[in-house]
Each structure stands twice: as structure tokens, then as C-alpha cells.
Amino acid sequence: MGLIQIPKIRMSPDESIVSLRHDHLMKIDYNEDTKEYIKNIPNYIDYLWANAEAGSSWAGIGRGKVVAAFGIKPIWNGLAEMWMIPGTDIGRHTISIVRGAKVLTNSAIKDYDLKRLQIGVRTENDTAFRFAKSLGFGVESVMKRFGPEGADYYMMARF
Numbered sequence: 001m002g003l004i005q006i007p008k009i010r011m012s013p014d015e016s017i018v019s020l021r022h023d024h025l026m027k028i029d030y031n032e033d034t035k036e037y038i039k040n041i042p043n044y045i046d047y048l049w050a051n052a053e054a055g056s057s058w059a060g061i062g063r064g065k066v067v068a069a070f071g072i073k074p075i076w077n078g079l080a081e082m083w084m085i086p087g088t089d090i091g092r093h094t095i096s097i098v099r100g101a102k103v104l105t106n107s108a109i110k111d112y113d114l115k116r117l118q119i120g121v122r123t124e125n126d127t128a129f130r131f132a133k134s135l136g137f138g139v140e141s142v143m144k145r146f147g148p149e150g151a152d153y154y155m156m157a158r159f
Contacts, residue, residue: 015093017100020057020069022049027066028087033125036073040148048085060100062093070101072108078115080108082135086127098134109158112118116157123152132156 018024025045028039038044047067057071070084082105090097109117119137121128137156146153 003131010141012045012096013068014063015096015105016061017058018061019055020052020059020071021145024059024066024069025049025085028069028085029065029089031088031127032086033122036149037147039072048083051083060090060093060097062089062096065089067093068097072105072117074112078113080114080117082117082119082132083138084119084128086131090127098131101131102135105158116159118155118157120146121154121156123148123154129154135149 015040024092025048028034041047051073052071053073056073057069059066060068062069065087067087068085068138070082072080074080084101100129105117108114117137118140119132120143121132123129123142133156135158139159140155142152142155143155145151
């Protein structure tokens with residue numbers, strides 16, 4: 001995909017969205033859903049990093065802490081998948097993180113002529129579900145026993 005420039009995004013002075021680095025993934029205070037992934041996917045942090053697309057993956061920073069990581073990974077021409085790892089502190093910075101993610105998502109759709117952007121969200125993960133809905137994703141289907149832990153997931157898409 002390449003580099004998506006991080007535009008100026010209206011945020012509080014102690015909030016920012018920056019290009020993702022490996023150490024950001026180590027600094028997130030993971031919520032229970034992510035801890036479940038860590039338990040079920042060997043080397044989960046390395047897996048995330050290996051799938052984080054350079055220039056299309058970001059960290060949300062609030063009050064000096066990494067509160068979320070998210071990105072867009074191409075699957076093939078015109079199709080990409082979004083991912084998001086919320087930390088326990090994202091609630092204090094939701095508006096700014098969503099505002100920034102909207103700008104970056106809209107930019108990726110336009111710049112890369114995406115016909116479809118999709119995201120898989122665990123049906124029980126309200127934070128990730130609200131994040132996806134706020135970015136314009138709609139539920140397309142429920143994928144039964146899809147996750148590594150055997151949970152159901154929504155397939156959500158944005159066209």
C-alpha cells in the first residue's frame with residue numbers, strides 16, 4: 001500500500017496518532033479480549049507486527065500512553081482489511097482516536113482506490129464494534145466460531 005501521510009488531526013495537546021512501531025505494541029495495556037488472543041495465538045505481538053503494513057499502521061497516544069493500535073492491510077487490489085487493538089485506556093481518548101482513524105481510513109480508501117474495506121470484530125467486543133461502526137462499517141454477517149478462542153465474529157464492511 002505504501003505510506004499514508006498523517007494529516008493534522010484536531011486533538012487535545014496530550015493526544016496524537018503516530019506511525020506504529022514495534023515497541024508501541026509492547027506498551028499497550030491490553031484489554032481482556034486481546035489477552036485472550038495472546039493466550040491463543042503463539043507470539044501474538046510478533047504476529048501483529050508482521051501483519052502491520054508499513055505506512056498504514058498507527059498508534060494512538062494519550063497522556064503519554066499507547067491507548068490503541070490500528071492499521072489497514074491490503075489483501076489484493078481494491079480490497080483491504082482493517083485491524084484494531086484497543087487498550088484499556090482508550091475510553092479516555094475515544095473521540096480523538098476515532099477522529100484520527102476516520103481521516104486515515106478515508107484517505108486510504110481514496111488513495112488506494114479501495115472497493116471494499118473489511119474488519120472482523122468479536123461479537124462480544126463492544127469497544128471494537130463501536131470503533132468499527134463509528135468509521136462507517138456495517139455488519140455483513142456473523143462468522144460462527146471464527147476466532148482462535150472459538151468465539152463468533154462479525155464480518156463488517158465499508159464500501
